[in-house]
Amino acid sequence: MSDETPSPKSGTEPTAARSHLPMWTLVVLLTLLYLGGIYFDHHSGWFDRQVYAPFDNAVQLEAYQPKSGAAAALAARKKSYEAVCGTCHGNDGIGKAGQAPQLAGSEYVITRGFNRLAHIPLAGINGPIKVAGKDWNMAMAAMGAALPDADLANILTYIRGSWGNKAGEVTAEDIKAIRASLGARPQAMTAETLQALPE
């Protein structure tokens, strides 16, 4: 016990000597930080509440949303309908009093062909008209005139196939042909001119 280091003077706290941070510690820390960054990028999902385990980020999640098939097509049609028509005609197609008549079971919708139906959004309509036994006297702008053919075809297909309506599909080519026959600035339809058209 002769080589025992002398105990520090009582009354003073022991302090560590200051020395430089060793270089290897710095390198290890930065390497760990780098690897941690990679791990974070792959597994955090950037704290997006929608992003769960097998997906790395919101972009990848979006890429794996099912886009094809009958169900996806129906969902796309429904979305277009609700964006353009649903506000007045109702998302359930039963219309709204003082705004727009019903589309479910309407005699202008469930016709054999869709010629008359397609003319309404392409040219607009005004004046008195009787829809499913109720009288209306309002005006609708040519809501479909600015829509691409495919979108309007999707919307009309949705209207003709929803809420109990069981009429056939409308294709973009059909809309294109009707649009071409109408010319650049079509006159708004009335009940009479609509009735005069072939179904």
Place this chain on the structure above:
Amino acid sequence: MKNGFVIFLSVAAVMLLSWGALVLAPQMQLGGARQVPVLNSTDVYPLARPGTAAQGLQVYRANGCAACHTEQVQQDGVACDVVLLSPGKNPSAVSNLLATLKLTGLDEGSALSASDRIAAAGGKVETRIRATGSDIARGWGLRHSVAEDFLYDYPVALGSLRVGPDLADVGRRLPDPNWQLQHLYAPRSLVKGSVMPPFRYLFETRKIGAVPSPDALNLPAEFAPAAGYEVVPKPEAKQLVAYLMSLHTDVPLYNAPFTPPAPLKP
């Protein structure tokens, strides 16, 4: 003590940081969780559990089911399958193309290029997305669990130990309530070598009255009560089974996308 105030501040900062990360951040992230639309459908998910099923959650909790069963399906990956719907006008070109292409287990990019090539040849295809992973392979679910699955549950019976199988999607896997009742009464009458304890106290063995109960279990001879007696589920057993029947995580959501298997044609 030297630096007492600094130590106090450091401890307070550490406590605050962990509170922020473990309580505040999850609350901000998921506290506003609500019903979400089901993909490619007009439905919303989840719907509140019906009354008996909500009571069944408390039976589930009281009997410690969560000690041996989890309700969280893990998903390790996602894969796309390209399915030919119709060969179109040039079937031989499409079938030649199909022979050269890999069509299952693709990632999103190669599925897109494969379906584009088939479409260019005139075939009509659909890309189906499915979850992959060991839990999915066991048939425990069609997708991973998400926070919305537990929106109406209190407490959330996540579980952490799998002595028995995962139950997140048991209402789809085992949809027969009579099977569930018999399994609760005598697990080994249905699953050989099951280690699940029989929950006989959720049932009543009683003398058959003037008319046998319509609820009485139809047990195999080995497990059946003495002649003249019948086994009838108590309300707790019915509630528990109603809860198990309500465990459905089989709809695709934005945060757990997959293409649902085509409904069986009647």
